[in-house]
Every structure is written in structure tokens, then in C-alpha cells.
Amino acid sequence: MNETHKNENLGRFEHWTDGLAARIDSEETKAELAKWAAFQAKFHTYSAMNTWLIMLQRPGSTYVRGMRQWNKDFERMVKKGEKAIRILAPLIGERKTGQMLPNGQPETRKGCYGFRDVFVFDVSQTDGKPLPEVLKIDETGDTLKALIPTLEAYCVAQGFPVVYRKPENMPGGAHGLANGKETVCMEGLEANGTFKVIVHELAHNLSHFGANRAELTRERKEFEAELAAYLVGQYFGMNGNSSVNYLANWKATGTDLRKALGGVAKVAKGVIEAMLAKP
Ligand SMILES: [Zn+2]
Numbered sequence: 519m520n521e522t523h524k525n526e527n528l529g530r531f532e533h534w535t536d537g538l539a540a541r542i543d544s545e546e547t548k549a550e551l552a553k554w555a556a557f558q559a560k561f562h563t564y565s566a567m568n569t570w571l572i573m574l575q576r577p578g579s580t581y582v583r584g585m586r587q588w589n590k591d592f593e594r595m596v597k598k599g600e601k602a603i604r605i606l607a608p609l610i611g612e613r614k615t616g617q618m619l620p621n622g623q624p625e626t627r628k629g630c631y632g633f634r635d636v637f638v639f640d641v642s643q644t645d646g647k648p649l650p651e652v653l654k655i656d657e658t659g660d661t662l663k664a665l666i667p668t669l670e671a672y673c674v675a676q677g678f679p680v681v682y683r684k685p686e687n688m689p690g691g692a693h694g695l696a697n698g699k700e701t702v703c704m705e706g707l708e709a710n711g712t713f714k715v716i717v718h719e720l721a722h723n724l725s726h727f728g729a730n731r732a733e734l735t736r737e738r739k740e741f742e743a744e745l746a747a748y749l750v751g752q753y754f755g756m757n758g759n760s761s762v763n764y765l766a767n768w769k770a771t772g773t774d775l776r777k778a779l780g781g782v783a784k785v786a787k788g789v790i791e792a793m794l795a796k797p
Contacts, residue, residue, distance in 0.1 A: 527787055534752045535745065535779050539772030541762045551766050553650040560591055568605040572638070575603045577686030579640040588639060594646030602637035609634055655767070656693065656711040657751065657760045663709035665754065665793055669716055672792040673701050678723040680716055696722035696743075710756055714747045721746035721785045740768045741778040742785075749786040754793070 541547060561581055564572065572579050582603065588594045608630040617625040641649070670680045681700045688704050689695070694715035695702045701719045703712055721743040726734060734742075748761040765775070 527790070528783060530753075531749050531779060531783050531786065534749055535775055536772075538745070538748055538761060538765075539775045542765055542770055542775065543772045547762060547766050550651050550763075554653060554767075557592075557650050557653075564605065571605050572603050572640075576640050576643075578688065578691055579603070579642075580691045581641040582638045583641075584636065584638050588644050588646075592644075592647060594641075594644040596639050596644050600639060600643040602639060605636050605638055606633040607636045608632075651759070651763070653763070655760050655764045656707055657714045657756060657758045658708050658710060659756075659758075660709040662713045662751075662754055662756065666709060666713060666716075668793055669713060669789070672789060673716065673720055675792075676720065676724060678720060694719040696720070696726070698723060698727035710751075710758070711760075713754075714751055714756070714760065717750045717789055718743045718747040720789070721782070724785050724788075725781060737768055737770070737774070738778065741765065741770050741774050742782050744768075745775055745778050746782045746785045746789075749782065750789045750793075753786075753790050 561583065564582070572582055583591070585596050585602075588596060609632040610628065610630055612626040612628050613631060615625045615627050619625050673680045678696070678699065678701045681702050682705045683702055684705055688702075693704045693707065693711070696719040701716055701723055703715045703719065707715065722739060725742060725746075726739045744761055744764050751757075751761070
């Protein structure tokens with residue numbers, strides 16, 4: 519690739535980053551985020567024991583509520599044939615301690631005296647009123663399917679081979695992960711989603727496991743990895759909303775993205791050139 523080509527690419531990267539920044543900063547994205555925050559606020563956090571029970575029975579669960587709550591608060595119904603997740607709710611009450619109070623009344627103490635079964639369902643077991651758009655972070659479509667073998671070969675050449683894992687073996691509902699050794703992607707995504715996850719995780723592996731590891735914030739790393747995936751995706755004609763949503767969930771601003779571009783351009787360029795070099 520000659521100098522002119524290089525500059526052309528950098529110009530395009532800047533243009534696309536500005537476009538993404540504008541979408542992140544738009545009123546529309548802010549409105550979606552507000553809806554998302556309202557959605558989140560309706561979920562209480564479960565105890566460590568119940569979180570464990572949920573993950574044991576239905577790995578990959580994200581939003582868990584009782585059947586009636588899905589109905590009433592979210593206008594969603596549990597799908598026919600779905601199996602409930604059993605968790606435990608403490609029974610709180612007053613019990614006599616066996617001591618007498620000075621006034622002659624028996625002393626009581628509030629406490630947990632047992633547990634009862636509670637049945638809940640994950641959001642994936644329900645359908646009905648759509649969830650906030652900003653929750654959708656997977657790219658859809660199969661237009662980039664033919665490029666995946668080349669991308670996988672590039673990951674091997676860079677020393678971070680792609681490994682596919684079943685959803686139940688992905689921690690905390692993640693769709694990809696990087697560990698400085700492998701580029702891990704969840705099975706079952708559409709081709710364009712797979713492509714984007716791989717570029718995102720490869721960018722983490724290439725940029726975030728060196729000496730600078732401790733210096734960069736988690737947010738900065740996410741902005742860089744997602745921007746790299748976005749730029750490569752744009753180059754090959756992907757233009758879904760997934761990066762906007764992902765970055766909005768990480769509370770990125772347009773300024774954050776423009777700052778991240780410096781570190782990202784090289785990674786994005788490397789992937790694009792490898793893809794183009796394939797006959
Ligand atoms: Zn990431």
C-alpha cells in the first residue's frame with residue numbers, strides 16, 4: 519500500500535469516527551439510553567446465592583423477573599413451554615426469643631427463619647413489547663460471511679487464534695473475550711456479528727495486553743476495541759447500530775471516540791490490509 523492509499527484510509531477513518539461520534543451524541547441515542555436506564559432500574563440485583571442458582575439453571579441469563587412482573591411492568595409474556603428458574607426468597611418474620619421483656623410481654627426478634635421457592639424467567643424466555651433498542655448490541659446479517667476465514671487466518675498470524683465457545687461457557691453474558699492469548703467469540707451469532715466480535719477482541723489482544731495495560735481505563739479499552747471493529751466493519755459495508763449501542767452503554771462521548779482514534783487506526787488498517795491481500 520503506497521502513501522496515497524494510507525492517507526486516504528486515515529481520512530476515511532476520521533470521517534467515519536466523526537459520523538459515529540455524531541450518532542453517539544445525538545438526542546435519539548440519549549433518549550434510547552434514558553429508556554434503557556428506566557428498564558434497568560426495574561431490576562433489583564439478586565443475592566450471590568440466587569445469581570449462582572440462576573446461572574446454574576440458565577447460563578447466559580441477563581434480565582430475570584417473575585412471570586407476573588414481566589407481564590405487568592414490561593408487557594411481555596413468558597413463551598409457551600419455557601421452564602422456570604427456581605430461586606429462593608428469604609422468609610422474614612418476628613419470632614419469640616424465649617425471653618420476657620420488663621413489661622411482661624414476650625421478647626421477639628425480626629429475622630430470617632427459612633426460604634421459599636420463587637420462580638423467575640430470563641428475558642430470552644419472554645416475548646411481547648420490544649425492549650429498548652439500545653440493548654441490542656449484535657450486528658445482524660451474513661454479508662461478511664466469506665471474509666471470516668481470512669479474518670481467522672489473520673488472528674492466527676498475529677498470535678491470537680479464534681476460539682468459539684458455547685453461550686453457557688461465556689462469562690456474564692459476554693459475546694466475546696480477549697485474554698492476551700486467544701480471540702474468543704460466542705457461537706451462534708450471525709456472520710456479521712461474529713466478524714465484529716472477532717475484530718473487537720483481536721483489537722483488545724493487539725493493543726491492551728502490553729506494558730500499557732494498567733494505564734488504560736476499562737472504558738478507554740472498550741472505546742478503542744469497538745471503534746476498531748466499527749471502522750473495519752464500515753470499510754466492508756456494515757452500518758448497523760450495534761457500535762452506537764455498545765458505546766452508549768459504556769457512556770462514550772464523541773470526544774472519547776476522537777481521542778481513541780489515534781491508537782485504533784493502526785489496528786484497523788492492519789485488519790483491512792490483511793483482508794484485501796487475500797486473492
Ligand atoms: Zn471489549
